[in-house]
Amino acid sequence: MVALRVWLADPNPTSRRQARLGQVWLGWLRLRRNPLAMSGLVIVGLLLLVAALAPVLAPHDPLVQDLSRRLLPPLTPGNLLGTDDFGRDILSRVITGARITLYIVGLVALTAPFLGLLVGTVAGYFGGWTDAVLMRVTDIFLAFPRLILALALVAVLGPGIENAVLAIALTAWPPYARVARAETLTVRNSDYIAAVRLQGAGGARIILGHVVPTCLPSVIIRVTLDMAGVILIAAGLGFLGLGVRPPLPEWGLMISSGRKYLFEQWWVSTMPGLAIFVVSLGFNLLGDGLRDVLDPKSAPK
Amino acid sequence: MSLLRVKNLRVTFETENGPVQAVRGVSFSLGRERLGIVGESGSGKTMTGRALLRLIRPPGRIEVDAMVFDGQDVATASERQMRALRGRRIAMVMQDPKFSLNPVMTVGAQLTEGLRQRDRLGRADARARAVAALQAVQIRDVDRVMAAFPHELSGGMGQRVMIAMMLIPEPDLLIADEPTSALDVTVQAEVLSILDRLVRDRGMGLIFISHDLRLVARFCDRVLVMYKGRIVEELAAADLMAARHPYTRGLLNCLPRIGGPRGPLPGLDRTGAWAQ
Amino acid sequence: MSLIDIAALSVTFRANGRTVRAVEGVSLCVQAKESYGLVGESGSGKSTILRAICGLAPVSGGAIRIGGTDLPTPRGRAFARSVQMVFQDPYASLHPRHTIDRTLSEPLAIHGIADSDARVSRALDDVGLPRSFRFRYPHQLSGGQRQRVAIARALMLEPGILLLDEPTSALDASVQAEVLNLLSRLRVERGLTFVMVSHDLAVIDHMCDRVLVMQHGRAVEELARDDLAGARMTTVYARSLFDASADRMLGDGKGPPG
Numbered sequence: 148m149v150a151l152r153v154w155l156a157d158p159n160p161t162s163r164r165q166a167r168l169g170q171v172w173l174g175w176l177r178l179r180r181n182p183l184a185m186s187g188l189v190i191v192g193l194l195l196l197v198a199a200l201a202p203v204l205a206p207h208d209p210l211v212q213d214l215s216r217r218l219l220p221p222l223t224p225g226n227l228l229g230t231d232d233f234g235r236d237i238l239s240r241v242i243t244g245a246r247i248t249l250y251i252v253g254l255v256a257l258t259a260p261f262l263g264l265l266v267g268t269v270a271g272y273f274g275g276w277t278d279a280v281l282m283r284v285t286d287i288f289l290a291f292p293r294l295i296l297a298l299a300l301v302a303v304l305g306p307g308i309e310n311a312v313l314a315i316a317l318t319a320w321p322p323y324a325r326v327a328r329a330e331t332l333t334v335r336n337s338d339y340i341a342a343v344r345l346q347g348a349g350g351a352r353i354i355l356g357h358v359v360p361t362c363l364p365s366v367i368i369r370v371t372l373d374m375a376g377v378i379l380i381a382a383g384l385g386f387l388g389l390g391v392r393p394p395l396p397e398w399g400l401m402i403s404s405g406r407k408y409l410f411e412q413w414w415v416s417t418m419p420g421l422a423i424f425v426v427s428l429g430f431n432l433l434g435d436g437l438r439d440v441l442d443p444k445s446a447p448k
Numbered sequence: 449m450s451l452l453r454v455k456n457l458r459v460t461f462e463t464e465n466g467p468v469q470a471v472r473g474v475s476f477s478l479g480r481e482r483l484g485i486v487g488e489s490g491s492g493k494t495m496t497g498r499a500l501l502r503l504i505r506p507p508g509r510i511e512v513d514a515m516v517f518d519g520q521d522v523a524t525a526s527e528r529q530m531r532a533l534r535g536r537r538i539a540m541v542m543q544d545p546k547f548s549l550n551p552v553m554t555v556g557a558q559l560t561e562g563l564r565q566r567d568r569l570g571r572a573d574a575r576a577r578a579v580a581a582l583q584a585v586q587i588r589d590v591d592r593v594m595a596a597f598p599h600e601l602s603g604g605m606g607q608r609v610m611i612a613m614m615l616i617p618e619p620d621l622l623i624a625d626e627p628t629s630a631l632d633v634t635v636q637a638e639v640l641s642i643l644d645r646l647v648r649d650r651g652m653g654l655i656f657i658s659h660d661l662r663l664v665a666r667f668c669d670r671v672l673v674m675y676k677g678r679i680v681e682e683l684a685a686a687d688l689m690a691a692r693h694p695y696t697r698g699l700l701n702c703l704p705r706i707g708g709p710r711g712p713l714p715g716l717d718r719t720g721a722w723a724q
Numbered sequence: 725m726s727l728i729d730i731a732a733l734s735v736t737f738r739a740n741g742r743t744v745r746a747v748e749g750v751s752l753c754v755q756a757k758e759s760y761g762l763v764g765e766s767g768s769g770k771s772t773i774l775r776a777i778c779g780l781a782p783v784s785g786g787a788i789r790i791g792g793t794d795l796p797t798p799r800g801r802a803f804a805r806s807v808q809m810v811f812q813d814p815y816a817s818l819h820p821r822h823t824i825d826r827t828l829s830e831p832l833a834i835h836g837i838a839d840s841d842a843r844v845s846r847a848l849d850d851v852g853l854p855r856s857f858r859f860r861y862p863h864q865l866s867g868g869q870r871q872r873v874a875i876a877r878a879l880m881l882e883p884g885i886l887l888l889d890e891p892t893s894a895l896d897a898s899v900q901a902e903v904l905n906l907l908s909r910l911r912v913e914r915g916l917t918f919v920m921v922s923h924d925l926a927v928i929d930h931m932c933d934r935v936l937v938m939q940h941g942r943a944v945e946e947l948a949r950d951d952l953a954g955a956r957m958t959t960v961y962a963r964s965l966f967d968a969s970a971d972r973m974l975g976d977g978k979g980p981p982g
Contacts, residue, residue: 158864159856166823166859177464338817342874345778346831346881347804356830360821488896489867603766632765633923633968659896702901704930706966707953712905713930716898 177440184436190429197242198249205239209396218412229414231405233394237418240396244419247397248426251312251381252374259316260366263323268354268362270324271331282328289321293376294383301389308397311390315380319373323366330362364441371434375427382423398423451621451653452478452500455514459495459677462507470495470508472677478621482647482654484664484685486699487674493657496674497623500655501538502530518620535562539614543626545606549598555609556594563616581612585642604635608642615646621653629658640667661688661699673699694720726753727791727917728760728777728885734785735769735776735941746772748941749786756884759911759918761932763925763965769941770921771812774887777919778809790885801835808878812890814870818862824848824873825858831880847876851906868899875906879914886911888920892927904931925969929953937962 152172160166178184197204206225213234221229221237228237270281288296300314334340335358343353382399384390391397393404398419405415459471471492476483487493499510502522515523517538525533534540542548550558559578563569569577575594582590585608598606607627614622627643628636644667647654658664664671665688673681673696681693691697698716735747747769754760762770775781777788779799788795795803811817818827828847832840848855851872862870871891878886891907892900908931911918922928928935929952937944937959945959957963 158860160823160859161856163823163825163859166861170861180464338811338813339819341775341778341780342809342811342817342877343819343830344780345799345804345807345809346834347799347801348830348834352834357819357822360819488898633925634765634964637968661897699897702898704901704904704926706926706929706969708926708930710930712908713901715901715905 174440178436181436181439183432184439187429187432187434187436190425191433194245194249194426194429198245201243201246205236205242207236207239209235209239209243210394211235218408218415220412221414221418228418229412231401231415232408232412235396237401237414240401241398241419241422244396244398244401244422247308247391247395248378248381251308251315252377254312255316255319255377256370256374259319260323260370262316263320263325264327264359264362264366266320267324267327267329268331268358271328272335272350272354272358278328281324285321285324288318289325291318293318294380297380297384298387298389301384306389306392308391308395311381311384314384314390315377318380319377322373323369326365326369327362330365331358334358334361364437368434368438368441371430371437374430374434378423378427378430450477450479451518453514453516454500454512456512457496457499457515458511459492459499459504460509460511462509469677471499474674474677474679476672476679476682478653478655480651480653481670482656482668484656484658484668484671485674486658486661486664486671488659488699490676491674492677493674494625497540497625497655497657500623501534501540503540535614535619536566536617537619538621538623539617539619540623540625541607541610541614541627544630545598545601545603545610546630548610549606549613551598553597554594555596555598555601559594559609559613559616562613566617577616578612581616582609584615584646585609585612586638587612602635603631604639607631607639611639611643611646615650618650619652621655622647623655623657625657626659627656628663629660636663661696662703727756727758728752728754728919729789729792730773730777730786731789732786733773733776733783733788735772735781736784737782746781746941747776750936750938750941750943751786752936752943752946754917754919757915757917758934759920759932761928761935762919762921762938763923763928763935764938764944765923765965767940768938770938771889772941774809774889774919774921777807777887779803804831804883805835805881806883807885807887808881808883809887809889810871810874810878810891813894814867814874815862815894817874818870818877820862823859823861824865827873828877828880831877835881837881843880847880850879850910851876852902866899867895868903871895871899871903872906875903875910879910882914884915885917885919888918890922891920893922893924900927907931925952925965937965 154165155169155172157165157169160169216230216234217232219226219230221227223229226236226238228241231237231240266281266285270278296318297314300317301310304310304313340353340357343357381390381397382402385397385399386403388403391400393400401419402416408415454477455475457471457474458469461468461470474496485493485496495504498504500515502510504510512523515521517533522533556575556578559581560574563574563577564571578594579590582593587593587605587608593601593605593609601609624643628639631639656664656668665685668685671683671685671688672679673693675695681691681696683691691700694717698714701714702716704713730750730752732749732751733747734745734749737744737746750769750773752760762773764770772781776783779795779797790807825844828844829840832843844858845855848858853869853872857865857869865873888907892903895903904927910916918931920928920931929949933949935947935949935952937947939961945957945962947957947962951957955966957966
């Protein structure tokens with residue numbers, strides 16, 4: 148363990164891998180010093196853990212109905228968070244719902260930033276007509292309120308979890324394109340880009356090897372901060388009955404179906420709502436902490 | 449009587465790798481004369497200048513045995529007392545007017561701001577004083593400059609405005625931190641001659657911080673050479689060629705000279721005990 | 725026949741409806757293995773000429789020829805193997821997220837040159853950097869060390885011509901001496917042709933055989949080194965530049981220059 152630390156902290160790395168891992172290690176040390184970011188990391192970590200171990204952790208089957216045990220309040224023995232209107236254990240449904248949330252969030256995080264980065268860096272680097280056309284397309288997507296656009300897309304694609312993910316991803320990429328383009332414009336005239344152009348590098352090599360690594364921190368930070376929004380949009384779609392279909396325990400859907408009982412049996416909607424709140428908060432805190440780590444200090448003097 | 453007396457000044461910064469000492473025990477005194485502080489980057493010269501005005505914020509820390517300006521103890525003065533000193537009795541001119549002038553205020557507004565707020569002068573009086581200050585730094589087109597924004601001025605003009613601004617309240621001590629480093633060579637000469645005349649006419653003390661040893665030697669009466677936070681040599685400017693410390697000699701010799709030999713330039717030998 | 729031949733070069737920048745004539749009708753020739761200096765103050769257009777040679781500035785008139793042939797636009801790979809540039813700011817000319825190894829091996833990868841491992845090690849040796857620096861990042865190096873990496877990078881493709889844009893103006897005096905010595909040594913060892921830009925006449929005098937003084941985008945006067953050292957310039961501007969920057973330690977005592 149100590150040997151690994153020494154290896155990571157070596158000021159003269161002997162391989163590319165060691166150098167890169169060393170930088171990641173330093174970033175981790177810096178993140179560790181930020182208590183809010185660490186709590187965000189813990190929350191996100193818990194989400195991952197719960198999602199991974201959902202079948203083991205859930206005390207009951209989330210889909211099995213038991214109409215004799217409907218609408219039991221929290222802290223009833225056997226149902227820590229109570230039961231919903233079909234007698235299903237809410238705790239189990241929240242735990243299993245974590246998987247669905249993670250699935251949605253993960254897929255969006257893997258697709259939308261890539262599309263945004265590609266569009267933004269190409270537009271920023273080449274300028275001229277390419278820039279104008281790509282940015283107008285981006286503007287069109289940005290002009291619609293996100294939920295409305297997602298709704299429209301789901302209406303076209305049909306309900307279902309994959310379509311919900313696709314719809315959300317298609318609404319999420321424009322901000323990344325904007326961020327990537329802004330960074331690219333800053334970087335485009337710098338000396339190191341001029342140097343590699345002078346070496347005879349083509350546009351693809353410059354964009355992928357030089358511009359994208361510089362834009363990546365901003366995009367990563369933006370992604371973590373957007374995660375909260377993605378969860379909420381998925382919840383919104385679920386709430387409206389589009390996207391995920393019952394009886395899947397998606398958190399937004401759970402809030403929606405508990406609507407009728409909001410005043411008397413408040414726990415049916417509130418528990419999944421709290422789950423969304425906690426996870427969104429976790430991603431936000433983590434995103435803030437990542438910004439401190441990735442941006443100012445690792446930037447050159 | 450000495451205008452400024454500093455004893456054992458230390459400036460420390462807390463970084464993630466532990467404390468870093470930017471200034472390690474600097475002591476000097478200054479009368480109504482010109483003192484040059486010379487050093488390379490990392491020598492602590494800028495930090496020394498900032499510390500004199502207590503302009504160092506956490507994570508930086510100033511520790512000093514004694515820092516006395518004209519009889520007043522600066523080391524333990526309250527922030528309110530420091531504010532009364534800064535600008536009014538001790539002024540500072542910095543390197544790049546692009547960064548030290550407010551970009552969204554006209555020059556006239558910046559020049560008169562201090563006069564109107566601090567000295568409570570009326571608009572006409574303040575403007576007259578500002579115009580006089582600009583004329584003192586040999587700006588001819590005064591009306592245009594008063595109405596201009598900093599980015600509309602050339603580097604040399606901006607620096608002259610900066611000097612004018614700093615000299616309006618008639619301070620006793622001027623700290624100039626690399627005032628001509630961002631300027632072209634011919635403009636440097638002009639700005640320095642203006643500074644020279646103003647300092648001489650008003651009998652001010654001047655601390656001139658620079659990395660350019662020869663420039664400082666021509667312009668100042670005494671020179672302090674700093675390296676890694678310490679003063680390695682203190683001597684009269686006229687005696688600079690006879691400097692004895694290896695670092696000073698190294699600095700003098702490593703610069704190329706017009707008409708000088710074309711062989712390799714002598715480097716700096718950093719193995720001496722003084723380099724630690 | 726001169727190696728670099730610039731005839732009546734003009735460079736005009738157009739942005740936001742304003743035109744800036746950075747270079748107007750400048751002509752010069754550089755012989756093979758010569759060290760040619762461009763000196764002037766800010767706005768003189770000296771750096772712009774270097775960028776125009778590299779194809780990084782919009783040429784609006786005149787011609788640039790290297791080895792007698794016109795330069796293709798875009799410059800292309802063959803150009804990269806004959807002309808390279810060292811930039812002014814060592815903090816900005818290396819990619820902050822690439823290791824030194826990556827920065828040095830990239831030109832080899834672009835041109836499909838094998839044996840990059842040995843070449844990178846040799847390049848580090850040539851510029852006097854320890855091999856243990858190979859996988860460091862730029863922010864772990866000092867300014868002088870970064871500039872050495874920039875020089876090593878420029879020499880990876882073994883060009884015959886090296887363009888130097890104020891290579892030492894961002895460095896401390898003692899570090900400048902080391903870097904200038906390195907450049908002089910490399911020039912002799914590899915028979916390079918230098919075109920060096922600086923605002924510092926002393927540096928130009930030390931490094932260059934001939935000098936072109938520029939002002940406001942125009943060529944003012946061309947001087948041989950001996951004429952510069954002997955203060956035999958004929959134009960007023962060249963003389964004012966000389967007076968302002970001549971070694972201030974020699975001659976009269978106190979008082980500001982000029």
